[in-house]
Amino acid sequence: MCDKTGDWNDAIRAAKSTDPNVRRNALTWISQLGSFAAMAMPQLAAMATSDPDPKIRSEAIAVQIEIVGASLNDPSKPQNSRRDLAKLLGAIKHPRAADQLVKALDSLGPKYEHPSYLLFDLVDALKNQGDRRSAPALEKALAAQENAKAAGGMHYPDFIPKCRDALKKVIGGYTEMDALVDELMTLWKTGQDCSAPANKLIAIGDPLCITSLLEKFSPFCVVSGSDTSRAAGVLARFGKLAIKPLSAASESDNKNIKEIAMEALEKIKRQKGNP
Numbered sequence: 001m002c003d004k005t006g007d008w009n010d011a012i013r014a015a016k017s018t019d020p021n022v023r024r025n026a027l028t029w030i031s032q033l034g035s036f037a038a039m040a041m042p043q044l045a046a047m048a049t050s051d052p053d054p055k056i057r058s059e060a061i062a063v064q065i066e067i068v069g070a071s072l073n074d075p076s077k078p079q080n081s082r083r084d085l086a087k088l089l090g091a092i093k094h095p096r097a098a099d100q101l102v103k104a105l106d107s108l109g110p111k112y113e114h115p116s117y118l119l120f121d122l123v124d125a126l127k128n129q130g131d132r133r134s135a136p137a138l139e140k141a142l143a144a145q146e147n148a149k150a151a152g153g154m155h156y157p158d159f160i161p162k163c164r165d166a167l168k169k170v171i172g173g174y175t176e177m178d179a180l181v182d183e184l185m186t187l188w189k190t191g192q193d194c195s196a197p198a199n200k201l202i203a204i205g206d207p208l209c210i211t212s213l214l215e216k217f218s219p220f221c222v223v224s225g226s227d228t229s230r231a232a233g234v235l236a237r238f239g240k241l242a243i244k245p246l247s248a249a250s251e252s253d254n255k256n257i258k259e260i261a262m263e264a265l266e267k268i269k270r271q272k273g274n275p
Contacts, residue, residue: 007033015043020053027056027063037067061094068092069100073107083121090125098131105137120159127166130174138167157254158219161212177204181212188234189220198237210238210245218256231260236267243268 011033014026027047030040044067047060071077072085086104089097105122123141126134142163148155165182168174184197201209217231235242242264249261 012040012043015040015047020056023047023051023053023056024059027059031063031066038071041067061092062096065089065092065094065096065100069097069103072100072104075107079116079118083118086118086121086125090121090128093129095131095133098126098129098134101125101129102134102137105134105141108141120156120162123159123163123166127169130169132170132172135167135170138163138170142167156219158216161215177201177206177209178212180204181209181216184213184234185216188217188230194234198234202238202241205241207241207245210235210242211249214245214249214257214260217260218254221256221260223255223259228256228260228263232263232267235260235264236271239268239271 007029011026011029014022014029017023017026027044030037030044033040041064044060044064048057048064051057051060068085068089072082072089074082077085082104086101089101101122105119105126108116108119108122119141123138126138142160145155145159145163147153149157149160165174165178168178180197180201184194184201187194187197213231213235217227217235221228221231235246246261246265246268249257250265252258252261
């Protein structure tokens with residue numbers, strides 16, 4: 001087997017050359033290193049952001065995506081490694097990055113009924129890309145999970161609203177309200193103060209945000225648990241705006257949603273000035 005250690009060292013040195021032609025040749029060299037190309041990723045990242053030649057910056061991004069995408073779509077790689085790669089590609093706003101993410105999502109195919117954290121990370125990455133061409137792959141994943149749910153099969157309830165949000169973003173229906181709901185949930189899940197996004201949502205005044213929050217809170221809550229109480233406390237901040245959607249949710253077949261809604265309604269009733 002060929003030892004490419006010397007090759008990647010030489011390629012990195014070439015990538016640091018003051019001669020743009022040498023740097024451009026280094027990119028071709030790095031792209032042909034196979035698994036050893038990972039050794040050159042820090043230099044590639046530097047070239048993608050800091051090379052004085054805009055064409056070389058563009059080519060470096062393309063090579064970076066090619067290398068990361070190849071590893072992401074290698075099923076022999078550990079899932080945690082592939083999760084990290086999905087997040088990395090999600091942060092590189094580029095059509096080729098979106099293509100690699102779609103390829104990875106499609107490759108899960110029949111495994112949709114046994115979703116993994118990788119599936120969640122791929123959806124998050126595609127949402128961040130916002131590339132409309134990824135909509136069919138997201139629709140396929142969403143349909144598989146909704147069908148599994150309807151059939152009483154294995155599914156992740158929190159995946160369905162996550163995938164819906166990603167679809168809304170890539171087809172252009174993602175709103176300021178959706179972004180604020182996501183921000184609130186990120187703060188809530190990490191135990192931080194949710195006041196800022198909650199106040200902005202209250203100012204928007206759309207009761208649909210309550211339904212969205214209930215769907216997102218549900219997977220993290222158990223009936224009468226501490227997280228249920230925390231979620232209810234956040235929803236109670238919305239006061240009268242939340243009463244109608246919470247009342248409807250209190251009749252839900254989902255025990256978690258029903259419990260959160262009922263507890264939030266009780267908190268609202270205890271607030272001064274509310275019936």
